[in-house]
Amino acid sequence: MFCIKCGKEDEELFEGLCSSCFIAGNKLITIPPELTVEICAHCSSVHVGDKWMKNELSEEEFIAETIAKESIPDKEAEDVILKIDLLNQKGSVLEILINARGKILGIPVEREFPVRVKINRNDCPECSKYASGYYESVLQLRADKRVLTDEEIKIADRIIAKLLEKLFRTNRMAYISQRAELKEGVDYYFGSYKASRKISHALKEEMGGTLGESPRLMGRDKSAGKDLYRIWISLRLPSFQEGDFLAYADNLGQVTDLNGRKIMVLDLKTLGKISLSWREYSHLDVVAQKENVKTTTVTSKSPTQIQVLHPETYQPVDLDILPELASLNIGDSVEVIEIKGKLYIIPPKSPKKFDPEKK
Ligand SMILES: [Zn+2]
Numbered sequence: 001m002f003c004i005k006c007g008k009e010d011e012e013l014f015e016g017l018c019s020s021c022f023i024a025g026n027k028l029i030t031i032p033p034e035l036t037v038e039i040c041a042h043c044s045s046v047h048v049g050d051k052w053m054k055n056e057l058s059e060e061e062f063i064a065e066t067i068a069k070e071s072i073p074d075k076e077a078e079d080v081i082l083k084i085d086l087l088n089q090k091g092s093v094l095e096i097l098i099n100a101r102g103k104i105l106g107i108p109v110e111r112e113f114p115v116r117v118k119i120n121r122n123d124c125p126e127c128s129k130y131a132s133g134y135y136e137s138v139l140q141l142r143a144d145k146r147v148l149t150d151e152e153i154k155i156a157d158r159i160i161a162k163l164l165e166k167l168f169r170t171n172r173m174a175y176i177s178q179r180a181e182l183k184e185g186v187d188y189y190f191g192s193y194k195a196s197r198k199i200s201h202a203l204k205e206e207m208g209g210t211l212g213e214s215p216r217l218m219g220r221d222k223s224a225g226k227d228l229y230r231i232w233i234s235l236r237l238p239s240f241q242e243g244d245f246l247a248y249a250d251n252l253g254q255v256t257d258l259n260g261r262k263i264m265v266l267d268l269k270t271l272g273k274i275s276l277s278w279r280e281y282s283h284l285d286v287v288a289q290k291e292n293v294k295t296t297t298v299t300s301k302s303p304t305q306i307q308v309l310h311p312e313t314y315q316p317v318d319l320d321i322l323p324e325l326a327s328l329n330i331g332d333s334v335e336v337i338e339i340k341g342k343l344y345i346i347p348p349k350s351p352k353k354f355d356p357e358k359k
């Protein structure tokens, strides 16, 4: 037997060839000389097969990965390693040299392949929605029976911006396509319903209030065979703010704190702390606001009574003393609130204890 190419005799043959002729004719890998990759012009999404996908790789890494996927090792090849070098770039066309090393019949082999990679930059579906101002959901921020304060709008804007930045990392639709400041509040248009829902809950958690949701049918997506809805979410902040005064059942109290779970109240008659749930919201009436608090002076004190001057009439008013008022002395300034003709003392905030451990 002899090699059909070089005629060498007394050698083991592979498909009719001696080993050196067999190796010489082996390409190690097959790779198309021209490749196209499609990358979003605005984000890092890539088009692979018939799908746009999120992509964590850099552009160079994605191209290298595409080349590796398109390189098919020969069935005789072993231990194939590719080295990819960019030789030249003209606009969106990259000229790349692939150096492939491996073994054929156990013998090291090296091959080179020039490949042209064309980069197509298009809009991924999410970026084209963003560009067209598309939105899935509108969050309406309102206040109950009053207008939003500038401070509340500022706080909401800050919470929304911070959360969007975080959500956008994994959800390209977590954007605001429009923000409209109206007489009655602020409307935020969100690309993603999921994001707007998360954000509305975060706002409620921080600012309290009541949440509502109403889907509206916008039409039908014929290609997907689905009804298209947009969701209106309303967050209604409470009629009161921290420092305001509420009547609840037969009690009166000052709101000391509020969040998404509860409303903390200082009861004006007992000076005890009470926590109210948002379920009770409809039974809470605002009876005075923090702006109505006045300052006056303690004029007399006994074990059971404390006397202050009425802040407007300057008439002495005798009130029952409670343990929370024990630190007050004659001549001290004290905050009072008048509700339905009756005066209540707001106990002084207990002075912060000095803690030598805390720097
Ligand atoms: Zn031969």
Ligand SMILES: [Zn+2]
Binding pocket: 040, 041, 042, 043, 044, 045, 123, 124, 125, 126, 127, 128
């Ligand atoms: Zn994109």
